[in-house]
Amino acid sequence: MGSKKAGVGTATPERDRQLRAGCARFLSHHRQKSVRETLATLARHPLAEQLPDLYGDGGAVGELERRVVALLGKPAGVFFAKGVIAQECLARVRSEQRGSPYLALSPLSHIDVDEANGIEYIHNLRLVRLGRHAPFVLADLQRVRQRLAAVIVELPLRRAGFLVPPWRELERISAWCRDNEVPLHFDGARLWEAAAGYGRTLRTVAALADSIYVSFYKGIGGLGGCVVAGTRDCIDALEVWRTRQGAALWTAYPYALSALDGLDRHLPRMPDYVRRARRLAARLRNEGICQIHPLDPAVNAFQVILAGAVDQLKQRNRDFAAREKVWLFNTFFESPFEGQTIAEIVIGDAADAYTDDEACDWLRQFQAMSGQAAIRRRVRKPTARHPRNN
Numbered sequence: 001m002g003s004k005k006a007g008v009g010t011a012t013p014e015r016d017r018q019l020r021a022g023c024a025r026f027l028s029h030h031r032q033k034s035v036r037e038t039l040a041t042l043a044r045h046p047l048a049e050q051l052p053d054l055y056g057d058g059g060a061v062g063e064l065e066r067r068v069v070a071l072l073g074k075p076a077g078v079f080f081a082k083g084v085i086a087q088e089c090l091a092r093v094r095s096e097q098r099g100s101p102y103l104a105l106s107p108l109s110h111i112d113v114d115e116a117n118g119i120e121y122i123h124n125l126r127l128v129r130l131g132r133h134a135p136f137v138l139a140d141l142q143r144v145r146q147r148l149a150a151v152i153v154e155l156p157l158r159r160a161g162f163l164v165p166p167w168r169e170l171e172r173i174s175a176w177c178r179d180n181e182v183p184l185h186f187d188g189a190r191l192w193e194a195a196a197g198y199g200r201t202l203r204t205v206a207a208l209a210d211s212i213y214v215s216f217y218k219g220i221g222g223l224g225g226c227v228v229a230g231t232r233d234c235i236d237a238l239e240v241w242r243t244r245q246g247a248a249l250w251t252a253y254p255y256a257l258s259a260l261d262g263l264d265r266h267l268p269r270m271p272d273y274v275r276r277a278r279r280l281a282a283r284l285r286n287e288g289i290c291q292i293h294p295l296d297p298a299v300n301a302f303q304v305i306l307a308g309a310v311d312q313l314k315q316r317n318r319d320f321a322a323r324e325k326v327w328l329f330n331t332f333f334e335s336p337f338e339g340q341t342i343a344e345i346v347i348g349d350a351a352d353a354y355t356d357d358e359a360c361d362w363l364r365q366f367q368a369m370s371g372q373a374a375i376r377r378r379v380r381k382p383t384a385r386h387p388r389n390n
């Protein structure tokens with residue numbers, strides 16, 4: 001017999017995607033597009049008239065690389081279809097250049113938390129973890145005794161609440177790296193957002209690092225892919241490792257076209273997204289609707305701390321979506337505090353479809369659903385009782 005199919009109410013990734021697709025509004029990220037709408041947007045792009053790239057050479061991919069290195073002020077850049085591979089290759093190159101397996105980074109960094117230890121298993125590199133619950137600072141770096149292949153700073157540090165180091169501290173880290181001839185790499189999956197949060201240009205931020213990785217499917221809203229920018233010798237060495245890891249696609253023009261479109265649409269709006277996030281966070285904090293971290297968001301995103309277990313909140317999120325046609329949270333993380341869970345709010349153009357008043361009302365309703373569930377649990381049908389013996 002075949003396997004039993006999940007029912008309509010059963011929680012599965014496919015069911016969640018269907019439920020989310022049926023929503024009219026979204027608290028976080030950018031407006032949802034259908035496959036047909038996305039393909040139509042790509043077909044209308046001016047660079048769609050060009051010949052496709054061949055293994056990343058020419059076409060929209062070449063234009064994307066040129067645009068990113070110009071934005072960041074770096075000599076060269078190379079496109080990767082996957083950021084995990086890009087940064088593992090960068091780390092391997094730095095290790096070979098420096099003759100050291102040691103990389104300094106935060107224990108909350110994406111590389112350490114979300115990549116199944118690939119940098120250690122595949123490339124046999126060793127991580128020197130600095131700091132704990134916030135971005136590390138110069139004093140942490142000065143205590144390192146190993147010869148470092150590179151220092152990696154994630155901007156912003158998502159798992160810490162999208163925090164960034166204070167600007168002066170980042171300058172000190174950069175100066176220490178240059179004084180000690182240690183390459184500084186920015187894991188800039190959200191560098192566009194970080195620069196807006198700092199109130200500085202992309203070039204000003206990028207100037208502090210020797211190499212930078214930027215992603216296109218988060219704040220830029222593209223289909224995927226990334227660029228690593230740096231010196232010509234670094235990029236040449238990266239291209240070899242991109243081939244070795246099978247990450248050089250035969251053609252990647254859909255990724256590049258969507259990234260270029262996203263840069264046009266969202267990069268100019270990043271300061272607005274940051275301001276909107278800070279304004280909404282202030283409302284949630286001042287009106288006591290929910291706890292947030294940090295109290296003043298560093299970028300266009302922040303954490304929300306909610307009462308309840310992860311699975312309970314996931315189901316409540318589904319129930320709210322089914323009832324209100326509003327999708328609130330994409331992800332829930334375990335909290336170090338009993339009975340609490342961490343969610344995220346990330347402001348993108350989906351916020352154009354609602355006001356701060358509406359967002360606050362949604363979150364009040366969502367919180368109230370916890371009390372309603374508790375009442376339902378307490379209400380029980382009376383059970384039949386045996387007559388007492390007289």
